[in-house]
Amino acid sequence: MSARWLDHFGLDDAPFSKEIEAAELWVPSSRQAVVDDLVDGCEERGHVLLTGEPGVGKTCILRALQSRLPDAGFRLTYCHNATLGRRDFYRQLCLALGLSPKATAAGVFFEVSSHVQQLGHERIHPVFLLDEAHLLHQDVLDHLHILANYEWDSRALLSLLLVGLPEMHDRMHLRRNRSLWSRIHTRLHLGEATPEDTAEYVGYRLERVSGKQDTFSSDALALLHEASGGRLRDIDRIATGALKRAARRKLKKVDRQLVQDVVGAD
DSSP states (O other): OOOHHHHHHTOSSOTTOSOOOGGGOOOOGGGHHHHHHHHHHHHTTOEEEEEEOTTSSHHHHHHHHHHHSOSTTEEEEEEOOTTOOHHHHHHHHHHHTTOOOOSSHHHHHHHHHHHHHHHHHTTOEEEEEETTGGGOOHHHHHHHHHHTOBTTTTBOOOEEEEEEOTHHHHHHTSGGGHHHHHHEEEEEEEOOOOHHHHHHHHHHHHHTTTOOGGGBOHHHHHHHHHHHTTOHHHHHHHHHHHHHHHHHTTOSSBOHHHHHHHHHHO
């Protein structure tokens, strides 16, 4: 049974739910170039750094990358726990790759590097996506350039995709990280979303569940962007709250006051 507020607006599902297939993810027109650069970086078998403040859409960009990379020839492995020491980091990577982790740090690293080489023989290019990379232990960063170095740096057998907050740039500029930094040729940053991005996002999410793009007035969208800073998680929360309040008041359009009510209740 659907919620009353969904029925009120004739929606098939909650428009701002995070449960959405990668192929249906919204990427603003202004950021399509970032996805293109990510895809190009992986297809060129290079290493990539993507930074941005919390909530600016890094996850959406990465899920778009996942849907764009061809299954044939690529294997994307996601590592989300960045707070591990070097041995446990490689053990996590082993498990993500479906390998049996060894007891020692050297054994685990050998298992991963051997697997990467085997994939190279099979013409499969692995991409290791390291999320929250700004939290990586220094001993892991110290070792990543070794993982990226095969046959005296003459072959590109894997791509590292480091994703994190802007302070990752500061860490990369430390002298001890210069070897890794010099290997990262694609360096991308997601800035703050624009008001046009917010309006495009809201319209898209409503339309995909049979809603109307103009459910939010222009003033409501302007305040929604201002209050959320264009951060998608905050847009989702505020917009959902405004829709529910509108439904309770039997209104078919969300105006600025409804958005203000939600923001004021935070």
